[in-house]
Amino acid sequence: xxxxxxxxxxxxxxxxxxxxxxxxxxxxxxxxxxxxxxxxxxxxxxxxxxxxxxxxxxxxxxxxxxxxxxxxxxxxxxxxxxxxxxxxxxxxxxxxxxxxxxxxxxxxxxxxxxxxxxxxxxxxxxxxxxxxxxxxxxxxxxxxxxxxxxxxxxxxxxxxxxxxxxxxxxxxxxxxxxxxxxxxxxxxxxxxxxxxxxxxxxxxxxxxxxxxxxxxxxxxxxxxxxxxxxxxxxxxxxxxxxxxxxxxxxxxxxxxxxxxxxxxxxxxxxxxxxxxxx
Amino acid sequence: xxxxxxxxxxxxxxxxxxxxxxxxxxxxxxxxxxxxxxxxxxxxxxxxxxxxxxxxxxxxxxxxxxxxxxxxxxxxxxxxxxxxxxxxxxxxxxxxxxxxxxxxxxxxxxxxxxxxxxxxxxxxxxxxxxxxxxxxxxxxxxxxxxxxxxxxxxxxxxxxxxxxxxxxxxxxxxxxxxxxxxxxxxxxxxxxxxxxxxxxxxxxxxxxxxxxxxx
Numbered sequence: 001x002x003x004x005x006x007x008x009x010x011x012x013x014x015x016x017x018x019x020x021x022x023x024x025x026x027x028x029x030x031x032x033x034x035x036x037x038x039x040x041x042x043x044x045x046x047x048x049x050x051x052x053x054x055x056x057x058x059x060x061x062x063x064x065x066x067x068x069x070x071x072x073x074x075x076x077x078x079x080x081x082x083x084x085x086x087x088x089x090x091x092x093x094x095x096x097x098x099x100x101x102x103x104x105x106x107x108x109x110x111x112x113x114x115x116x117x118x119x120x121x122x123x124x125x126x127x128x129x130x131x132x133x134x135x136x137x138x139x140x141x142x143x144x145x146x147x148x149x150x151x152x153x154x155x156x157x158x159x160x161x162x163x164x165x166x167x168x169x170x171x172x173x174x175x176x177x178x179x180x181x182x183x184x185x186x187x188x189x190x191x192x193x194x195x196x197x198x199x200x201x202x203x204x205x206x207x208x209x210x211x212x213x214x215x216x217x218x219x220x221x222x223x224x225x226x227x228x229x230x231x232x233x234x235x236x237x238x239x240x241x242x243x244x245x246x247x248x249x250x251x252x253x254x255x256x257x258x259x260x261x262x263x264x265x266x267x268x269x270x271x272x273x274x275x276x277x278x
Numbered sequence: 279x280x281x282x283x284x285x286x287x288x289x290x291x292x293x294x295x296x297x298x299x300x301x302x303x304x305x306x307x308x309x310x311x312x313x314x315x316x317x318x319x320x321x322x323x324x325x326x327x328x329x330x331x332x333x334x335x336x337x338x339x340x341x342x343x344x345x346x347x348x349x350x351x352x353x354x355x356x357x358x359x360x361x362x363x364x365x366x367x368x369x370x371x372x373x374x375x376x377x378x379x380x381x382x383x384x385x386x387x388x389x390x391x392x393x394x395x396x397x398x399x400x401x402x403x404x405x406x407x408x409x410x411x412x413x414x415x416x417x418x419x420x421x422x423x424x425x426x427x428x429x430x431x432x433x434x435x436x437x438x439x440x441x442x443x444x445x446x447x448x449x450x451x452x453x454x455x456x457x458x459x460x461x462x463x464x465x466x467x468x469x470x471x472x473x474x475x476x477x478x479x480x481x482x483x484x485x486x487x488x489x490x491x492x493x
Contacts, residue, residue: 040471131435137438221398224472231468231472239462270470272366273375
């Protein structure tokens with residue numbers, strides 16, 4: 001699935017794990033191709049997607065979630081926050097570049113100000129000192145950039161291991177994995193193999209640990225987790241894109257989805273079954 | 279040489295934050311008086327009072343402050359639910375299937391979905407700390423309209439802000455909330471597919487049972 005590897009000289013061990021993973025994913029595909037009772041227009045590949053979702057969920061429950069839960073239990077919160085902030089600071093570089101690609105100059109400048117401030121006064125990103133001073137994180141990614149450039153999102157598409165996506169966001173993810181200025185690229189730039197693998201593992205565990213709370217909530221409220229996550233993902237991505245297309249400058253992460261999003265034209269329209277026809 | 283200088287910078291950068299937290303604690307301790315909620319006021323004023331009363335209640339409850347879901351849910355029931363039109367929320371989520379439901383089924387469905395809404399809204403309040411604040415974004419709709427959106431942000435020092443929007447409808451008794459958006463995701467919108475699938479699989483009673491099984 002991953003088109004180009006960020007580092008040409010990858011150790012054989014990685015190839016093996018990647019290959020095993022892909023083989024497992026392919027097997028998962030062949031297992032379930034059930035009929036879909038309620039096709040959704042955004043999800044023509046639901047039968048494939050559900051199989052891949054089940055595969056991801058199995059891997060997650062067997063491996064990632066237990067590790068992330070353990071990590072959350074044994075690691076003191078300040079340490080976790082520090083580690084998360086360091087990766088998040090690396091991620092800001094790529095977010096900033098995407099703001100630039102989308103023509104959002106102020107977001108770009110603000111994000112780079114954050115990176116500079118956090119990398120120095122924030123001890124290499126450990127302390128998100130910029131947020132404390134009101135310069136909130138401005139999330140951005142290449143899937144969003146493609147959307148701003150006018151590419152349609154295509155069908156919903158569950159990626160192996162990475163989860164919810166669309167065709168457009170999947171391309172965005174592939175480009176991100178190949179891009180030179182992302183947390184993954186920074187990790188692969190480490191020459192010492194054991195160190196590199198440990199940091200990569202930490203990055204994955206940190207990412208997963210941050211989803212634990214959302215995961216708990218979804219478990220509590222979703223009737224069908226698959227369609228809950230799909231509909232939430234599609235809604236959220238649409239809200240993010242709408243806010244950018246209305247040209248509002250996002251000064252803070254919250255504004256980004258707020259300034260332009262619902263209030264006006266992009267509110268969902270519900271048919272009210274109780275209303276007398278008029 | 280360099281290190282003490284750096285510490286100095288760090289201390290200067292951190293001191294205002296600490297002071298801010300201390301001030302935040304002081305103001306919540308003093309100003310926790312409940313605001314009066316006026317459903318006939320402008321949407322932002324009405325909702326600001328409801329949401330801030332809710333937040334203050336969480337801050338004043340040590341168990342809720344630790345993120346205890348049952349405590350937060352109790353507070354949601356007390357401070358937020360009186361201003362929510364759950365009948366409308368449920369009706370819109372059920373769509374055309376609502377018409378085939380009997381009166382008893384409708385009541386049971388509203389009851390069951392209320393639990394879901396309470397748990398969803400509670401989720402926005404699990405990370406509250408003394409410095410958590412609700413910011414109301416400027417109202418951008420038509421003040422004369424019967425349907426309005428109030429946009430808010432719940433922000434806290436150590437985690438990213440959570441965007442929460444409320445969709446309101448003008449009723450005889452004033453404004454009522456009927457839909458909720460957490461981080462770009464509208465509640466009703468997110469349940470329409472799940473409702474339809476569940477109803478077609480096991481009927482309205484099956485849907486009610488599935489919702490109640492989540493409690």
